[in-house]
Amino acid sequence: MKTIKILLSFALFTTLFTSCYREVIVEERVIVDDFVEPGITLNQLLGSYELWYVDINATKGYGVTPFLQKAFTISFRNGIVYANNNIVGLGNSGNGYGIDVGEYDAYDMILDVYHDIDGFETFDVYEIDANTIELYNPNNDTSYFLDGYQRSNFDYEYVFYDNIHYFLQEYEAWEKTFTSDYGAINEFDNENYLQFLAGGNDSEFRSSQDPVGSNVNNLYWDYTGLYGVGDVAGDFYLKTLTLDYDYLGNEYFELSVINDGKIELYHPVSETVYEFEGRGYIQYLKSGDTKGKTTAPQNKMRKFRKDKVDNPRENTRVK
Numbered sequence: 001m002k003t004i005k006i007l008l009s010f011a012l013f014t015t016l017f018t019s020c021y022r023e024v025i026v027e028e029r030v031i032v033d034d035f036v037e038p039g040i041t042l043n044q045l046l047g048s049y050e051l052w053y054v055d056i057n058a059t060k061g062y063g064v065t066p067f068l069q070k071a072f073t074i075s076f077r078n079g080i081v082y083a084n085n086n087i088v089g090l091g092n093s094g095n096g097y098g099i100d101v102g103e104y105d106a107y108d109m110i111l112d113v114y115h116d117i118d119g120f121e122t123f124d125v126y127e128i129d130a131n132t133i134e135l136y137n138p139n140n141d142t143s144y145f146l147d148g149y150q151r152s153n154f155d156y157e158y159v160f161y162d163n164i165h166y167f168l169q170e171y172e173a174w175e176k177t178f179t180s181d182y183g184a185i186n187e188f189d190n191e192n193y194l195q196f197l198a199g200g201n202d203s204e205f206r207s208s209q210d211p212v213g214s215n216v217n218n219l220y221w222d223y224t225g226l227y228g229v230g231d232v233a234g235d236f237y238l239k240t241l242t243l244d245y246d247y248l249g250n251e252y253f254e255l256s257v258i259n260d261g262k263i264e265l266y267h268p269v270s271e272t273v274y275e276f277e278g279r280g281y282i283q284y285l286k287s288g289d290t291k292g293k294t295t296a297p298q299n300k301m302r303k304f305r306k307d308k309v310d311n312p313r314e315n316t317r318v319k
Contacts, residue, residue: 041106042106042107042108042109042110042111042125043106045125045127045133046076046104046106046111046125046133047076047077048148049131049148049149049150050075050096050097050149050150050151050154051073051074051075051084051096051097051148051149051150051151051154052073052074052075052076052133052146052147052148052149053072053073053146053147053148053149053154053159054068054071054072054073054074054144054145054146055144055145055146055147056069056144058144058145059142059143059144059145060142060143061137061140061141061142061143062140062141062142063137063139063140063141063142064140064142065121065137065140065142065144066115066118067083067101067102067113067115067118067121068135068144070083070085070284071083071084071085071098072084072085072087072090072159072163073097073098073154074146075097075098076104076106077097079103079104079105080100080102080103080104081100081101081102081103081104081113081115082094082097082098082099082100082101083098083099083101084096084097084098084099085098085099085101085283085284086098086170086283086284087159087160087163087164087166087167087170088167088170088171088260088261088278088281088283089260090156090159090160091156091157091160095151096151096154096156097151099283100116101115101116101117102114102115102116106125109124109125109126110122110123110124110125111123111124111125111135121137121139122137122138122139123135123136123137124136124138128145131147131148131149132145132146132147132148133145133146133148134146158236160257161236161237161239161257164229164239164255164257165196165202165229166198167257168196168229168263169196169197169198169202169282170278170281170282170283170284171261171278171279171280171281171282172195172216172217172279172280172281172282173193173194173195173208173216173219173278173279173280174193174194174195174196174263174276174277174278174279175192175193175212175216175276175277175278175279176191176192176193176212176274176275176276177212177262177275177276177277178273178274178275179272179273179274180272180273180274182271182272183267183270183271183272183273184269184270184271184272185270186267186269186270186272187245187248187251188251188267188270188272188274189272190209191207191208191209192208192209192210192211192212193207193208193209193210193214193216193219194206194207194243194276195207195208195219195221196227203226203227203228204224204225204226204227205224205225205226205227205243206221206223206224206225207221207222207223207225207243208220208221208222209222216279216280217280223245225243225244225245225246226244227241227242227243227244228240228241228242228244229241229255230242232254237256237257238254238255238256239254239255239256240252240253240254240255241253241254241255241265251267252267252268252269253265253266253267253268254266254268258275260278261277261278261281262275262276262277262278263275263276
């Protein structure tokens with residue numbers, strides 16, 4: 001009988017010990033399962049790259065967010081928004097960051113931007129991959145996609161040459177400062193000033209035969225027409241420029257950039273070389289605000305599409 005009691009006691013103790021042990025294991029497993037590795041904050045995400053390139057061709061939606069539409073790059077640094085809005089000086093302005101255009105606040109994957117001129121904009125932020133984020137503006141149902149880079153590996157030169165038509169628009173006028181001694185006499189010899197207009201269809205130019213050295217604010221524009229900039233196969237740094245003079249026909253040039261303020265136009269038909277220097281630099285500060293007085297339209301917008309594109313992010317924010 002005593003032996004049976006001992007065996008029963010041992011069995012009961014074993015059962016209780018096993019239950020306690022299992023309970024502890026279960027509790028420890030629950031604790032482990034409930035533990036979540038702390039994630040990166042939105043501020044950390046925005047600051048993980050020095051520059052965010054605005055991939056304008058990837059934009060989805062109906063609307064326009066002006067400060068993003070103008071910017072080539074955006075940076076978020078200690079509550080300040082910086083932007084490279086100009087091709088002239090790209091890579092040098094603000095040590096590569098561009099200029100201060102406003103302030104921001106980031107929380108719960110929501111980005112609020114207080115632009116100095118354009119005012120308040122709010123975005124839902126989505127991390128698409130390791131270096132791409134989506135900024136969705138619920139107020140106009142439009143998404144912008146930004147690719148992250150450090151200044152040391154961002155190809156400023158590629159962006160410059162890929163956007164030459166904007167570069168041409170960043171001066172009030174281009175003044176002819178050199179004509180080669182060689183080359184046949186032609187009609188374009190009489191043109192001393194060119195102006196490439198921003199806004200509208202981004203393809204309008206004006207020309208003037210006023211004397212070299214004239215005040216650009218007082219130029220008389222003899223002709224207004226359309227222009228186009230094209231690529232040259234096998235030479236990324238050489239472009240083509242076509243000026244449509246309507247009844248006079250097209251004037252075709254090979255366009256080379258000498259520096260941020262000087263271009264060379266080679267006229268193959270006459271084999272004449274011209275140099276033009278920019279006069280009246282237009283700095284796109286915020287919303288068309290510029291450095292100095294200018295007669296040129298200041299509603300520069302980067303173009304990306306003609307047709308409306310539906311946005312899958314529509315109405316996703318919790319109200």
